[in-house]
Structures are given as C-alpha cells and as structure tokens.
Amino acid sequence: MRVIVIGGGIVGTSAAYHLAKRGVSTTLVDASRTGQATAAGAGVVFPWPFPWDPPPMREFALQAAAHYPGLMRELAEDGQVTGYRVVGGISAGTDPGLLDRDLAVLRELRARPGYEGLGEIRRLPAGGPAELFPALADEHEGVFVEGMARVDGRRTRDALFNAAEERGLRYVKGDAELVAAGGRVTGVLAGGEELPADAVVVAAGAWSAELLRPFRVDLPVYPMRGQIVHAALPGARTRDWPVVRFPEEGKYLLALPPDRVVLSGTREPWAGFDHRATVGGVLRVLSDAVALAPALGEATVAETRVGFRPASRDDLQLLGPVRALSGAVVATGLGAVGLTYGPYQGAVAARLALGEDPGSDLSMFRPDRVAPAPGTPPKRTAPVDRPSSRR
Known part of the structure; x- marks a missing residue:
C-alpha cells in the first residue's frame, strides 16, 4: 500500500x-x-x-x-x-479558592484509571511556586502536578x-x-x-x-496567529523548572535549558496568514509575563516566533x-x-x-x-x- x-x-x-x-x-x-x-x-x-x-x-x-x-x-x-x-507543572495564582478547586478536581481525577501518570499532586503555600520557578512573584500560591511535561x-x-x-x-x-x-x-x-x-x-x-x-x-x-517570545535569564539554570499555568489569567510560562523561559503567546483569530510580530502583540506578551514573574524584567529578549495554529x-x-x-x-x-x-x-x-x-x-x-x-x-x-x- x-x-x-x-x-x-x-x-x-x-x-x-x-x-x-x-x-x-x-x-x-x-x-x-x-x-x-x-x-x-x-x-x-x-x-x-x-x-x-x-x-x-x-x-x-x-x-x-x-x-x-x-x-x-x-x-x-x-x-x-x-x-x-517530565518536569511537573504548577497552577499558580492569588485566589486560594480557585486553587483549592483545582486541587480537588486533580485529586479526584488521579484516583481514576488512566490518570496514574499525573503522579503526585500537592498544594503549595504562598511562595511555594517561586521556590520551584524562581522568576515568579512570591505572593503566588499553587497546585503542583508531578506528571506534567x-x-x-x-x-x-x-x-x-x-x-x-x-x-x-x-x-x-x-x-x-x-x-x-x-x-x-x-x-x-x-x-x-x-x-x-x-x-x-x-x-x-x-x-x-x-x-x-x-x-x-x-x-x-482557519489560522489563529500566535506571537510568542523566548527570554534568556542570565545566570539562571532552568533545566528542571516546571511548567507554570495561571488559570485566572489564561497564561503560562515554560522553561527550557539552559537559561530560557518561553512567555505565554497571543491568540489572534482575526490575523489570517499575516506573519508579523507586532508591537501590540509583543508588548502584551512582555507586560503580562513581567506582571506574573517580576524577575523576567531583567531577562534578555532572545527570540520572537510567529505561528499559525490550525483552529x-x-x-x-x-x-x-x-x-x-x-x-x-x-x-x-x-x-x-x-x-x-x-x-x-x-x-x-x-x-x-x-x-x-x-x-x-x-x-x-x-x-x-x-x-x-x-x-x-x-x-x-x-x-x-x-x-x-x-x-
């Protein structure tokens, strides 16, 4: 065949x-x-x-x-x-009620057949997410999921x-x-x-x-344009940093070795096949990232990528x-x-x-x-x- x-x-x-x-x-x-x-x-x-x-x-x-x-x-x-x-993942935020609901859902799922790969699930107090992902603000609490990759x-x-x-x-x-x-x-x-x-x-x-x-x-x-920024943190060792998602904001941060952090990308369903990194798009990506992880304000903008997600x-x-x-x-x-x-x-x-x-x-x-x-x-x-x- x-x-x-x-x-x-x-x-x-x-x-x-x-x-x-x-x-x-x-x-x-x-x-x-x-x-x-x-x-x-x-x-x-x-x-x-x-x-x-x-x-x-x-x-x-x-x-x-x-x-x-x-x-x-x-x-x-x-x-x-x-x-x-497999580096684990964190749901981070400042709303304890939302994080407690995340914890309850994930623990309930973990008990079902097919979800064994979720691994350990635990609640993190304020400052706990920053211990695992040092660029984060100290006020964030979180829920840690071991199996995320x-x-x-x-x-x-x-x-x-x-x-x-x-x-x-x-x-x-x-x-x-x-x-x-x-x-x-x-x-x-x-x-x-x-x-x-x-x-x-x-x-x-x-x-x-x-x-x-x-x-x-x-x-x-149809194409949904996404503008994404990679930042380099001089002196950081990001190899084992977990993936971080922010359910309140619908954002994420992801680390790559040796010192790179990927900032949450845009979702632009109106852009068609316009392959540009725009000032407005990059500005939003950078400002959102610094608000969630203040240490990224000192990072180097290493690369901007633009892709068309098939939505x-x-x-x-x-x-x-x-x-x-x-x-x-x-x-x-x-x-x-x-x-x-x-x-x-x-x-x-x-x-x-x-x-x-x-x-x-x-x-x-x-x-x-x-x-x-x-x-x-x-x-x-x-x-x-x-x-x-x-x-």
Missing part, C-alpha cells in the same frame, strides 16, 4: 513515522511554509482530559496520554532528541521525520495538490510530478482547507475520512494544543489511512461536519485577546 502524507508539522511527521515503522510505502510532501505552528509552539504537554470535556474528547485524550511517553521513549531509543522531559516542537518534529526516513520515508518538498478520479483520491501533484497513492493524509495545519476546496469540501479550520470554527479537532473523497484522511484543527495531542492525532490518522479501527469514536471530529459559516472566527476586540484557557 502507498500512503502520502501532506504536511511536515508534528501531526504529519507523526503519521509518517507510524506508517513507515510498519513498513508502509510512505511519502511526506511539505511546502515548508513560513508560520508552521509546530515550529512556534511553546511545548506544554498535559494530555489528560477534565470532567467537562465532551466524552469523545475524554476518550481521545486518555489514549493520547498513554501514547505520549511511549513514543518519546521509542524516539530516544532510536537516538533521536525531542526535548521531552514539556517538549521542543521543532526537535520532536525533526526526530519523527528522521526516524521515519531511516525506515524508508520519501520526502518531497513543494506545494501539494490532490488528484482524484471517480470520487476517490489517486495521488498528489508535488515537486513537478504526480505521486500515486492509495490513501492521502491531509495534515497541512491551517493550510489544510485549501487542499479540499477543489472538491467542494469545506474544512472548518477549528467549533473548537473541535478535525480527524477522520472525507465522505466526498474516498481515501483522503484529514488530521488537523488542534489549535493551541497541537504539541500535546498532535503526536497521537498523527498515529490515529495513520491507522485510518490503512483502513484500521482508530481506537475511539471519532464521529464528533469528522472533518466535513457542519460547522459555523466560513470566515467567521471571533472578531478583534483588543490588540491581543486574553483567553481563559486551561492550558
């Missing part, structure tokens, strides 16, 4: 890896477009679902949580470097690609165009040649919709076959949680391309489902929005 994967981000390279590992003739086609979400992602990994998530998402997330560490071990044993590390999106993408290439993956750089006959995909035009295929995985992130548009398929995915119009991922085009499988729409769920989404897409059971109910995620009208992402209300995200 011949399978072509379109898209070289975390989802596409995962699909290619899982296919090549099984000996499937696999070709990865990627346009290497500026703004790939994987290259700009922060790297927070917390795949466990919460009680308020819809049932299909809970099932998918639990399977993703079980899949992640095993995949990272496989890649490490293969000599690949991913930047994956971080990952380097660029390194993981490259690790999956390299491991797949060692197993026979073919790579073609260039724009892709689906080829079909009789309502079935037959291949892909890319790099000046027509590549035949029995199945095609469309994992081109925010650009996926344009691949299906010629077949009158409206994928409910869906109804906030549900797109994963599954396309009714109007047999043999096509879509895997995208993870928005801001691509590095958390992308590796598993790619693995499931590989199964679907081979005609296998995906392992869970994906009906809610059908890529050709009815969703809000195209061109209607949230309207711009501020220079940078302030979402109340749990991650």
Whole structure:
C-alpha cells in the first residue's frame, strides 16, 4: 500500500513515522511554509482530559496520554532528541479558592484509571511556586502536578521525520495538490510530478482547507496567529523548572535549558496568514509575563516566533475520512494544543489511512461536519485577546 502524507508539522511527521515503522510505502510532501505552528509552539504537554470535556474528547485524550511517553521513549531509543522531559507543572495564582478547586478536581481525577501518570499532586503555600520557578512573584500560591511535561516542537518534529526516513520515508518538498478520479483520491501533484497513492493524509495545519476546496469540501479550520517570545535569564539554570499555568489569567510560562523561559503567546483569530510580530502583540506578551514573574524584567529578549495554529470554527479537532473523497484522511484543527495531542492525532490518522479501527469514536471530529459559516472566527476586540484557557 502507498500512503502520502501532506504536511511536515508534528501531526504529519507523526503519521509518517507510524506508517513507515510498519513498513508502509510512505511519502511526506511539505511546502515548508513560513508560520508552521509546530515550529512556534511553546511545548506544554498535559494530555489528560477534565470532567467537562465532551466524552469523545475524554476518550481521545486518555489514549493520547498513554501514547505520549511511549513514543518519546521509542524516539530516544532510536537516538533521536525531542526535548521531552517530565518536569511537573504548577497552577499558580492569588485566589486560594480557585486553587483549592483545582486541587480537588486533580485529586479526584488521579484516583481514576488512566490518570496514574499525573503522579503526585500537592498544594503549595504562598511562595511555594517561586521556590520551584524562581522568576515568579512570591505572593503566588499553587497546585503542583508531578506528571506534567514539556517538549521542543521543532526537535520532536525533526526526530519523527528522521526516524521515519531511516525506515524508508520519501520526502518531497513543494506545494501539494490532490488528484482524484471517480470520487476517490489517486495521488498528489508535488515537486513537478504526480505521486500515486492509495490513501492521502491531509495534515497541512491551517493550510489544510485549501487542499479540499477543489472538491467542494469545506474544512472548518482557519489560522489563529500566535506571537510568542523566548527570554534568556542570565545566570539562571532552568533545566528542571516546571511548567507554570495561571488559570485566572489564561497564561503560562515554560522553561527550557539552559537559561530560557518561553512567555505565554497571543491568540489572534482575526490575523489570517499575516506573519508579523507586532508591537501590540509583543508588548502584551512582555507586560503580562513581567506582571506574573517580576524577575523576567531583567531577562534578555532572545527570540520572537510567529505561528499559525490550525483552529477549528467549533473548537473541535478535525480527524477522520472525507465522505466526498474516498481515501483522503484529514488530521488537523488542534489549535493551541497541537504539541500535546498532535503526536497521537498523527498515529490515529495513520491507522485510518490503512483502513484500521482508530481506537475511539471519532464521529464528533469528522472533518466535513457542519460547522459555523466560513470566515467567521471571533472578531478583534483588543490588540491581543486574553483567553481563559486551561492550558
């Protein structure tokens, strides 16, 4: 069987890896477009679902949580470097009631099957979060979760690609165009040649919709621009610092070795494919970070990244076959949680391309489902929005 994967981000390279590992003739086609979400992602990994998530998402997330560490071990044993590390995580804030509720929910979850990876969960008094993440303000209290992890999106993408290439993956750089006959995909035009295929995985992130548009398929995915800043703290040793989320503000901080801190990025659904770091966006990122972690005021701005997260119009991922085009499988729409769920989404897409059971109910995620009208992402209300995200 011949399978072509379109898209070289975390989802596409995962699909290619899982296919090549099984000996499937696999070709990865990627346009290497500026703004790939994987290259700009922060790297927070917390795949466990919460009680308020819809049932299909809970099932998918639990399977993703079980899949992640095993995949990272496989890649490490293969000599690949991913930047994956279980460093723990902290919910930090100044509202004791909110943190106590977080503690109760997490402890209740920890007692359920499938949540063993959460590890130790404990309450931190004022000043406790700053002991683990020294840049934080001393007034923050917190809840510590041992099993939370971080990952380097660029390194993981490259690790999956390299491991797949060692197993026979073919790579073609260039724009892709689906080829079909009789309502079935037959291949892909890319790099000046027509590549035949029995199945095609469309994992081109925010650009996926344009691949299906010629077949009158409206994928409910659009680009959500994210501006993210990396700061360097001279003299700091950040290798073991935990991931920090601020549930009151919907923000996060993530540390990378040897002395880098990733500042919570923007979410701009109105920006389209405008790949710019704007004054307003960077200002908001920096000011929010310093308010939460005053020591970052002395940090060096090391790098600014801009990426287009593939957001869906109804906030549900797109994963599954396309009714109007047999043999096509879509895997995208993870928005801001691509590095958390992308590796598993790619693995499931590989199964679907081979005609296998995906392992869970994906009906809610059908890529050709009815969703809000195209061109209607949230309207711009501020220079940078302030979402109340749990991650």
